[in-house]
Amino acid sequence: MALDRPTPNDLRAFWMPFTANRQFKQAPRMLVEAEGMFYTTSDGRQVLDGTAGLWCCNAGHKRPRIVEAIQKQAAELDYAPAFQMGHPKAFELANRLVDLAPDGIDHAFFTNSGSESVETALKIAIAYHRARGDSARTRLIGRERGYHGVNFGGISVGGIVNNRRHFGAMLAGVDHLPHTHIPENQWTKGQPEHGAHLADDLERIVALHGADTIAAVIVEPVAGSTGVLIPPKGYLQRLREITAKHGILLIFDEVITGFGRLGSAFGAQHFDVMPDMITCAKGLTNGVIPMGAVLTTGAIHDAFMQGPEHLIELFHGYTYSGNPIASAAALATLETYREDALFERCAEIAPYWEEAVHSLKDRRHVIDIRNMGLIGAVELEPIAGAPTQRAFSAFLKAYEKGILIRTTGDIIAMSPPLIIEKAHIDQLIGTLGEVLDSLD
């Protein structure tokens, strides 16, 4: 089927994000439509979406309720000032979000992306301690291999070398926990047995700097962008115990684990660990419109609610915080998740997914496989002297064969929409197996 969607013949002006621009522009991969589990390419091919876009289209593509909500809202109230003014849908959305979140999370602050959610949470953490008279608590603790978006706070607490090394000194007063990827856990299905003790490194950091200088620890419950690292059993509980003991806030960056990816609304519920703040984005609007949020406990919010009532309590916000069209999209998205019971669906199909992903164990070059919820990662042996090349070839071949996967380093990561059926899983994993066997 030839689509009437010509590829533009001049691709120079667009400097593409996180992309090998020169490679892309020699052989562009253009998506022009999407519905359900599939993209349509500009040359009329169907490509199975193995990544929910970028971990965001959890309800699949072109969901009628979301499309209609956006159209209706654009025609009704296109924009309302975000500062000192309100509109009903942002309040309704905040209520819906805190209802979905773990008990004790009572407030939502809106942003436009995961990166902005992270910056916002880090700033709230420091300002929270200051508001309580604890203004020496400014230090932020991240983790090696962590990904918290691309803004300066996020790359400072993040731990992926290429996202950091090009950008100067970053924030001062940051330290990192060790990552949790240890050889003993190779081929683990779900949560690994070994490594809870890695959380104890926080005690070393506390002993080094003094607890009274540390504002917050931020971690992804499941580290995604670094190539899917599943937390060892007991690890997140241990982090919670140590942070609580020392009065340090715990932030879960749930930009990818939020909205059903692990089979619960948030990873916090899945792991039964209650953080002080949750950052989210992506699945909040099914990826359709930029929006993120920071969810906080009442204690954090209430610490700011002091002083004369005509004064602004938190000097932070974005022109598009709680934008009406984004709010409408998010409300329709949450309703779609509820109506289709997609979080439960994820939990139901996860065992089938686990078996399918691990069936790739004996394929060429595979050195590890990890999974949880509807997340799967296949780690490849790098080509000597040419790291990332093997996985990138896999990505290109997979696309040619009609499946969209994602690679980071030499790790293939998959995170399909939660509407995925068993037949799609068979197609995705079957095709990926063929691709792996065809790699040099």
Ligand SMILES: Cc1ncc(COP(=O)(O)O)c(C=O)c1O
């Ligand atoms: C855990 C985590 N935090 C933050 C971000 C950044 O989100 P965004 O690209 O919307 O800024 C991502 C994106 O993948 C993420 O996975």
